[in-house]
Amino acid sequence: MSEARSRRPEFENVAAGSREAFAAWVDGAPDGRVFGQVITRPAKPFGYSLRHTDDARAAGLRVSEDPRAAREIAKLTEGGDYRPLKSSPNLRRGWEIRVADARGLVTAMNYLYPAGVVHWYLNREGRLDLTSFRENAARQSGIYKRVQRLSDEGVQGAVLACCEDAVCLKKTLWDIDEDTPLEVDRGEGEIPCPEPCSIFVSFARRVRLFEREKDVDGLSPSEREDLSALIEAAATGEVGFAREAEFEQPLNERRMRYRRLTLVPKLRRNG
């Protein structure tokens, strides 16, 4: 994060400020505010209610009065798969959390969308520090150091595959570097993304490995591997996807989204 760009007053308690601002924002909308896939509204007499947006009017929900119950809710999808990225649009339904006050509201939100409230607040105030892909890559070490060599085109492709609203509900605010903006739809939601996350860096590493491959007869070895795996799986009548962040596996959704961008045009062109 460049010091020169930081517009944050050094001695503000942003956590406390964001709690108050978020509660006031929710208080101002009796019908509720949508944050990611959560609708939250002031609810007398107990304070605030949080639900899945698709359950806004549902009855018979499992009610909890512990804001930390949000952690278990956020952990697994409806189908029982682990959710390594809390802003993926796969939050499960069927629950309601009732909290007494703003502190409980933000505690629950921080399990549903970690650091989402404070980023929302800072962004709204025009004071959210952004970290570009190149700044983020420059500090990587170990197995992630290779993302420093990812091309600009590779970053664009990785963002389209990894960060669009179809797979992540955050609004992507960072760019490739100060002079190279991302040419993507940055998303519609309320939760800002100020910096490439660890899931993105892991995916970027995978894309960098793709970039280093050499085509043989028009296809790279991993493209061949992915097509074979897809055909084999589809031939069984059921395509079982790899886990959400299992980017080394051919049938990973984000990996397939990247193939759609890069491999499908290549196949059509060659055909």
Next chain:
Amino acid sequence: MRALVIVGHGSHLNEDSSLPVYEHAGRIRETGEFDEVVECFWKEEPSMRHVLDTVESEEVYVVPAFISEGYFTQQVIPRELGLRGPVSRKGMKTVRYAGPLGNFEGMPDVILERTDDLMRAREVSGRTALVLLGHGTDLNKNSGGVVYLNAGRIRERGIYDLVEVGFLDQTPEIGRVVDGVEAENVILIPLFIAEGWHTRETIPEDLGLTGGVTVRDEKTIYYGAPVGTHPSMANLIAARARETMMEQHLV
């Protein structure tokens, strides 16, 4: 106000990795010693990069839920949290960074509690060896050093006939240690933070373990859960933070 931030490795692939961090945080929260207890991770959210923005307290204690001093505790965690040493000023916050858990003086007690839990109500005869199992790596000697350190501290107490060490990724290799140890009973305790691929799959497979208790070649091997998941680790984490307070008073 005073906050404890526990840093875990976390995982992109399974929920086991972060579970002990959440559980220990919950236990420490219940004691009321800290106004805030917050979890953060390398591979999960909230990330180390952003966690401090979610903390309201001015006094912040960061304890890494890592066994060994090494790449993560010396390089990744300070870099990601923006720390400059044991004490860093960040705006209105004073952030004190504690060392890892494995070399802390309370660690042998947690290991022994784990062995007590494992061996409670079991009657054993003959010689008993405690074998501490570390991950180890040839890339960093500290990774293995902490396993030797704890073995030495437990050996001094004279509880077991033998206290040995073995590793997955450096010598002495764990399989050879278990096969070669001259005792009828072998208590095997992984010095790992969480259950995972190694503790559930590679270790039992490599050692031919059939469960918690495996009898073979006139040896009975008692395989314990990783030390990091023991409830007493919560006390160790809080004590680690407390020690950092004391050190600062001395300064």
